[in-house]
Amino acid sequence: MNPFRRSPFVITATVLVYFFLYAPIVGLILYSFNASRANVTFEGFIPSFSERVVMDGSLVKSSPCGLFHWYCDLAKNDDVIEAAGNTLTIAFTATIIATVIGTMAAISLQRYDFKIKPFSQLSLYIPIVIPEIVMGIGALTLFSQFFGWVNDAFNLSGDARLSLGMTTVTVSHIAFMVPFVTLVVQARLQGFDKSYEEAAMDLGANEWTTFRRVTFPMILPGVLSGALLAFTLSLDDFVITFFTNGPGSTTLPIYVYGLLRRIITPQVNALSTVWILIVFTAVLLLQVIQSREQKQH
Amino acid sequence: MLQRLRENKSTQGTLLALPTTVWLFILLIIPLFLTLVISFGKRSPDGNVIYTFTLNNYIRLSGYTTDCPDGQATCFDPLYLQILGRSLSLAFNTTALVIIMAYPLAYFIARAHPKQRNMFLFMVLIPLWTNFVIRVYAWMMLLRKEGAINIIIGWIANFLHIPFQPFEMLYTPGAVLVGMVYEFLPFMILPIFTSLEKIDTSLYEAAADLGANSIKTFLRVTLPLSMPGVVAGTILVFIPVMGTFIVSDILGGRQVILVGNLIQRQFLDARDPTFGSAASLILMIMTLIVTYFYTRKFGFGEEIVAA
Numbered sequence: 001m002n003p004f005r006r007s008p009f010v011i012t013a014t015v016l017v018y019f020f021l022y023a024p025i026v027g028l029i030l031y032s033f034n035a036s037r038a039n040v041t042f043e044g045f046i047p048s049f050s051e052r053v054v055m056d057g058s059l060v061k062s063s064p065c066g067l068f069h070w071y072c073d074l075a076k077n078d079d080v081i082e083a084a085g086n087t088l089t090i091a092f093t094a095t096i097i098a099t100v101i102g103t104m105a106a107i108s109l110q111r112y113d114f115k116i117k118p119f120s121q122l123s124l125y126i127p128i129v130i131p132e133i134v135m136g137i138g139a140l141t142l143f144s145q146f147f148g149w150v151n152d153a154f155n156l157s158g159d160a161r162l163s164l165g166m167t168t169v170t171v172s173h174i175a176f177m178v179p180f181v182t183l184v185v186q187a188r189l190q191g192f193d194k195s196y197e198e199a200a201m202d203l204g205a206n207e208w209t210t211f212r213r214v215t216f217p218m219i220l221p222g223v224l225s226g227a228l229l230a231f232t233l234s235l236d237d238f239v240i241t242f243f244t245n246g247p248g249s250t251t252l253p254i255y256v257y258g259l260l261r262r263i264i265t266p267q268v269n270a271l272s273t274v275w276i277l278i279v280f281t282a283v284l285l286l287q288v289i290q291s292r293e294q295k296q297h
Numbered sequence: 298m299l300q301r302l303r304e305n306k307s308t309q310g311t312l313l314a315l316p317t318t319v320w321l322f323i324l325l326i327i328p329l330f331l332t333l334v335i336s337f338g339k340r341s342p343d344g345n346v347i348y349t350f351t352l353n354n355y356i357r358l359s360g361y362t363t364d365c366p367d368g369q370a371t372c373f374d375p376l377y378l379q380i381l382g383r384s385l386s387l388a389f390n391t392t393a394l395v396i397i398m399a400y401p402l403a404y405f406i407a408r409a410h411p412k413q414r415n416m417f418l419f420m421v422l423i424p425l426w427t428n429f430v431i432r433v434y435a436w437m438m439l440l441r442k443e444g445a446i447n448i449i450i451g452w453i454a455n456f457l458h459i460p461f462q463p464f465e466m467l468y469t470p471g472a473v474l475v476g477m478v479y480e481f482l483p484f485m486i487l488p489i490f491t492s493l494e495k496i497d498t499s500l501y502e503a504a505a506d507l508g509a510n511s512i513k514t515f516l517r518v519t520l521p522l523s524m525p526g527v528v529a530g531t532i533l534v535f536i537p538v539m540g541t542f543i544v545s546d547i548l549g550g551r552q553v554i555l556v557g558n559l560i561q562r563q564f565l566d567a568r569d570p571t572f573g574s575a576a577s578l579i580l581m582i583m584t585l586i587v588t589y590f591y592t593r594k595f596g597f598g599e600e601i602v603a604a
Contacts, residue, residue: 013401021424024435027445041443105317112310120314123321129588131540133557134577137564138328175324178317238429253430260547272431279426
């Protein structure tokens with residue numbers, strides 16, 4: 001039987017599922033060019049350019065940015081810029097820390113035997129088998145009880161009072177990201193031939209040099225894909241952030257959620273489109289880099 | 298000291314794993330313990346927690362309440378049980394639909410020419426990388442009375458000369474189901490693909506040589522060998538569906554309340570963390586029971602990491 005054989009049923013189902021996956025996204029992008037501010041129905045594209053924004057009721061007749069009116073509107077929105085900054089700051093910080101400690105844990109769990117090893121390994125599966133909301137409210141409870149206790153114990157007042165913010169979000173993100181980094185790096189280490197390291201040691205390299213020159217380059221692809229996974233998890237996270245953020249630490253998903261409960265202008269669509277484009281470009285670049293690397297080997 | 302550390306492998310291992318273990322202990326295990334303690338507590342009038350031991354929150358969840366309308370001592374209100382049941386059945390329905398949709402696609406990708414395989418996989422990942430909240434919003438626009446789905450049905454009806462009134466699909470249980478399926482479909486496609494790709498193609502040839510037709514080959518070879526992928530996908534879909542509250546919040550409105558919404562409201566609007574903690578422990582126990590029986594029957598595959 002030909003392994004590349006495709007039955008008409010499989011092909012039809014595939015086309016339908018891809019359509020299901022993409023139709024909402026295409027609609028979302030289309031509506032970002034909507035002339036209607038109310039954004040309930042699609043009232044056509046914004047027809048022309050002009051010095052100032054001309055409105056007719058809730059319809060945009062012309063704008064300095066023309067078709068891209070809502071994108072310009074978005075760029076002027078300080079809340080969005082701040083939320084984007086917060087999202088990236090949290091994602092970068094959390095990714096760096098999670099990747100470093102997660103890789104250390106992966107090496108340890110794969111190479112060493114020690115007393116608390118079963119406990120360490122088991123704790124990695126918690127974020128997979130427990131609903132995110134349980135972790136979110138758990139973190140919220142921990143922070144609020146602990147902060148309340150510290151604030152009372154030291155009589156802190158005003159700005160000195162501990163409260164939810166960027167730090168609590170970042171710290172909680174690291175907690176749910178680390179297991180993914182560790183599991184990915186561990187998987188990479190499993191298929192790793194130990195004789196390279198033994199050869200390096202036989203040739204007189206010490207442990208650190210062996211790690212730096214042999215082990216690390218070999219697990220680097222695993223570390224990078226773990227880091228990328230962690231980064232996207234952090235960018236995408238809503239639930240944990242929702243429960244651990246405070247004033248001044250609104251991220252983009254939280255901001256969009258807030259908008260959805262109020263009035264929705266095509267600005268939200270413009271924001272979504274920009275987001276999709278950025279992620280698409282980043283992932284595409286990564287794929288290109290990876291496939292080049294594979295060709296070199 | 299340093300010399301001893303270099304020789305003691307056990308201490309090295311402990312030190313390397315320590316940051317992660319401590320971090321997870323403080324942010325995952327202690328909070329779970331706190332949630333358990335608080336769920337036995339009482340709410341103070343200003344919304345704080347009074348630490349005590351009472352089963353009131355669990356009794357309230359099971360439906361018995363002392364807050365009765367017509368002066369009885371206790372009465373039964375199945376509201377919370379209904380919410381739990383609704384979440385459970387939604388999670389089962391979502392998982393079943395997702396398997397039905399994901400399997401043919403994963404099969405197609407696994408059988409595609411190796412050169413095209415990456416592109417097809419990439420196409421599954423793009424929707425996954427657009428933000429979760431944005432994806433719910435996309436469905437909100439489609440399902441509205443004035444949305445694209447009603448417009449398209451309207452065109453077809455018009456073409457066939459059938460009278461058609463646009464209907465409200467948003468804020469119904471169906472809308473929540475569609476939203477959940479959309480959100481979690483890629484999490485099923487990837488593990489099923491991983492396990493299908495691993496199957497040695499010579500097995501198909503062997504089955505064909507032994508006289509099996511394609512349906513028989515699928516049922517006796519392909520399906521059993523891809524079960525680890527289906528199991529991993531189920532865990533990746535079922536657990537988050539049980540706890541998600543945004544999809545029902547935005548697509549279900551006030552009509553569809555799930556455990557996730559119940560918990561969220563206790564922490565933010567109703568300000569009763571003790572009752573919210575009890576509800577979230579029940580949620581956790583329900584998902585753990587389902588996961589336990591499911592994985593005991595089929596095994597816990599590596600596919601979960603591959604996804």
